[in-house]
Amino acid sequence: MSLWPVYTGSNEPHDGIAELPDPPPWRAFDGAPLLAAPGPDGDGSPDRAHRARTYRATDQAVQLVNAALYLRRPLLVTGPPGSGKSSLAYAVARELRLGPVLRWNITSRTTLHDGLYQYDPLSRLYAAGRAASAPAPTPDPSAGGGDLQDHLRLGPLGTALLPYRHPRVLLIDEIDKSDLDLPNDLLHILEEGQYEIPELVRAARHTPEAEVMVDGTDERATVHGGRVRCNAFPFTVLTSNGEREFPPAFLRRCVTLRLRQPQGAHLEEIVRAHLGEPDGQARDLIDRFLERGSGGELATDQLLNAIYLTGAARDLDSASRDELAEQLMPYLSPEPESDDF
Incomplete structure (x- = not known):
């Protein structure tokens, strides 16, 4: 039996996320193998822990958070500064025990690639130079890219789309400050729930699996064939101060919550x-x-x-x-x- 609402706004942590019903057929994802969600003890930041614990959600916020969870859609939260837009993401993560929030702060220079993963070819080149000066090792059939994983880290969006058993919480903060193309660039990723890492795809013939670092920790996750596909769609909060208009194609794929200053x-x-x-x-x-x-x-x-x-x-x-x-x-x-x- 499903539970409504899963998120109650009570600030009392619980395991209700296990009662979330199956997604609509058009929002079902099948990424594998399943990963266990990280522990519920947050990211160690006292200020964020305080914000999560003290957040007071309105009835409307509770209803629309649940709508986004059930429909597996991003939640676009608009409102004036200081109205609690980003704190909502931390409150949901704490109550539903979804682990540390994956936070992606947006600027005018941010690109989709920044959120998916970062690859440092210079550090790889430097490492290859050091290896060339060392005594010759035994030939390795994975030389086509086996070391690539040591120079690549998933970003917050890329980490959120790993095949976790329960949704991660992804905060895309101040999306209205982005370049005009970023909301449209996000459409395909958030609609399909998957992406490719071209560097790993090219190396997949020799190295079909790569252990890559994930956002926020030194832990690693296995990526198969350079392709990542989610299983539980992440609970994605996009915040906006209302400084710009978004394209209709972007808005129709979001659940929209408009916050006002509390009274x-x-x-x-x-x-x-x-x-x-x-x-x-x-x-x-x-x-x-x-x-x-x-x-x-x-x-x-x-x-x-x-x-x-x-x-x-x-x-x-x-x-x-x-x-x-x-x-x-x-x-x-x-x-x-x-x-x-």
């Missing part, structure tokens, strides 16, 4: 998760933050910073603490121009 009880719940029960001063700051939010763009972490710092600066008088809080909550976008003449 009222939700905002207070976030403060409570990070800093404990808000006192009178913290509640005043929450009210001021909400009031200021009507006049320009703010981020939730500005409020958290203000509450934490004014709480730590108890030796300051009330007016000085208010001024400090004001300086920590500037508008992130230009303030509206006055109509006065």
Whole structure:
């Protein structure tokens, strides 16, 4: 029997991912041999662990995360800075025990190749030169490329598409900062759930299997014939600040979640998760933050910073603490121009 929802937003880790039903026929993948998912203890980063533990998902976020999981589709998360877009990926990974998040930070120079794998031909050439100066070894029939695996590492996207038994979590952060071609370049990979490593394909006649390093660790995975195909489609979160439009062909392949700045009880719940029960001063700051939010763009972490710092600066008088809080909550976008003449 399948379980809905698999992701509950409760922040309580569980094994519900095992109850995820089979994918739709058009999103079924058969990569093999199956790999066990890495351990659930995260990537060792205290700040990311804190964000995962304290994230508070809205009802809409819970529903659309599950839609992406069930349909095996990427989740495009849009919203203003500080609305929790990237933290959502860490929260899902923690609750469903899917291991460390594979994070791919996008810039204007990022290419699809960067996310799939990195190959360093110069280090291989240097290694070959050192080997040539050493005493002649016994001839090796795999000389057509057996050493290639030592100079190649899978990127976050390439690692996520390995045939894991359960989905890995892949965070493609700030996709709207990419070159115009990257979203379209991603279409085939995310639709087919597979890719080739040409360097390994060429060497496959002599070296049909290669042990390649994966993203984020020194562990290795076996790649057969230079081809990688997923089994469990990765839970893929693409974040966007809404700075550009995406092509319709890209959008129709995604489940889209639009986050807004938290308000009222939700905002207070976030403060409570990070800093404990808000006192009178913290509640005043929450009210001021909400009031200021009507006049320009703010981020939730500005409020958290203000509450934490004014709480730590108890030796300051009330007016000085208010001024400090004001300086920590500037508008992130230009303030509206006055109509006065």
